[in-house]
Amino acid sequence: MNLQAADMVLQITTVLYFTSMIGYLLFLFNQKSTYQRSALYLISTAIGFHFVSMVIYTIATQHVPIQNLSQSLSVAAFSLGCMFLFFQYKFDLKILGVFASILLSGIMLAVLLIPDAPVEKNAVLKGFWFYSHIIMVFTGEAALALACGAGILYLLQEKGIKTKNPGFFFKRLPSLDLLDNVGYTCLTTGFALLTIGLATGFIYAKTIWGRFWSWDPKEVFSVGTWVVYAALLHLRLYSGWRGRKSAIMTIVGFLIIIFTFIGVNILLGGHHQPFTK
Numbered sequence: 001m002n003l004q005a006a007d008m009v010l011q012i013t014t015v016l017y018f019t020s021m022i023g024y025l026l027f028l029f030n031q032k033s034t035y036q037r038s039a040l041y042l043i044s045t046a047i048g049f050h051f052v053s054m055v056i057y058t059i060a061t062q063h064v065p066i067q068n069l070s071q072s073l074s075v076a077a078f079s080l081g082c083m084f085l086f087f088q089y090k091f092d093l094k095i096l097g098v099f100a101s102i103l104l105s106g107i108m109l110a111v112l113l114i115p116d117a118p119v120e121k122n123a124v125l126k127g128f129w130f131y132s133h134i135i136m137v138f139t140g141e142a143a144l145a146l147a148c149g150a151g152i153l154y155l156l157q158e159k160g161i162k163t164k165n166p167g168f169f170f171k172r173l174p175s176l177d178l179l180d181n182v183g184y185t186c187l188t189t190g191f192a193l194l195t196i197g198l199a200t201g202f203i204y205a206k207t208i209w210g211r212f213w214s215w216d217p218k219e220v221f222s223v224g225t226w227v228v229y230a231a232l233l234h235l236r237l238y239s240g241w242r243g244r245k246s247a248i249m250t251i252v253g254f255l256i257i258i259f260t261f262i263g264v265n266i267l268l269g270g271h272h273q274p275f276t277k
Helices: 003-030 033-061 069-091 096-113 128-162 176-209 217-238 244-268
Strands: none
Touching: 003 033, 003 069, 003 096, 033 069, 033 096, 069 096, 069 128, 069 176, 069 244, 096 128, 128 176, 128 244, 176 217, 176 244, 217 244
């Protein structure tokens, strides 16, 4: 197994993600279940190929593909795909696949366009706490991305209901209650995973640098992101922040995640900066 094989499989993966996006867009416009089923099959197959490419890369290089920006985005896409399948089978919210497939295709396009810069094998990027941190953070952020998607769909449906001319999305989207419920489940799942991810990250930092907290920019913004979502959950539970307010906040929260994931590393540096080179 070699890197060329991993790259080839990753390219096939990207084609499958883009094809699934086309299928979901056809489903959005024509509402034929055949398109949705085909798109779901394609996105499931893409996730399988994605996993194979990561395994090939790991075997070839003896370290997981999480060493630079291109690889980090690839792992983010894989996590998003896995979480989408989980929530798809849990709620059967077919229209969520439109958002997921567009986001997946966009991320994978960036993966192919961004040079996969050569990286030196880093002996500290391994171990139980490191892998636990990576898995929990990426899957948590993937669930929060889907909460953002449900929030966008909620706002579109709410706009259609409130206007005299419901428009394009009204008949294509489910009830507001279902969208709010899906968004809340994605939110609580993502928040729980993110919490565990931050905790394991602090423990990993302790084992590597001898301290739980070092005021690293990524640490500060990550905790700040956690506080935003914690506040949203508190407001939902105790102040009735459901529906529109919750949808808007999930979108804002995901935008903060994007900045924390990429912007902080590029603009402010810190321990995580090598992951975005």
